[in-house]
């Protein structure tokens with residue numbers, strides 16, 4: 001067995017060298033022909049962050065054409081944009097400012113750059129904000145104050161049930177409207193009786 005393996009190895013060697021040369025040629029030609037590819041990001045794709053980032057940075061394997069990038073940051077509601085200002089290019093890094101984030105949840109980052117070879121490259125990634133951002137604090141205080149002022153403390157059980165789901169504010173509102181109508185009718189009846 002050892003006698004046959006030696007000549008086989010000798011015959012295989014030129015083929016292996018040829019294959020390696022071919023591979024090196026492909027690798028060498030590769031980056032010149034390929035588009036820019038996103039290598040990393042800050043925050044990282046799929047990561048969870050407790051503190052809202054003030055800036056999003058995308059790092060490509062090669063420098064995209066400067067001033068061709070667009071970066072969007074869309075909040076958990078799927079409509080609110082948080083990107084702020086025009087993206088800036090620094091070699092292979094493209095970044096954009098981020099406005100104060102809102103509710104905790106998944107934030108989608110969309111990007112589009114033009115490769116050095118002229119081809120547009122686009123993609124999407126996301127990160128999850130685990131703690132509501134500064135913009136959410138203002139929103140929650142205003143929405144928390146709204147049901148407290150409109151709903152009188154007549155039925156504490158209703159108020160307690162309504163607070164965990166503020167988006168269903170329309171459901172607990174009608175008993176109070178009904179109560180107001182009853183009170184008005186009662187007052188009218190009392191006034192009419194006194195006059196009679």
Ligand SMILES: [Cu+2]
Pocket residue numbers: 033034035036115117118119
């Ligand atoms: Cu290309």
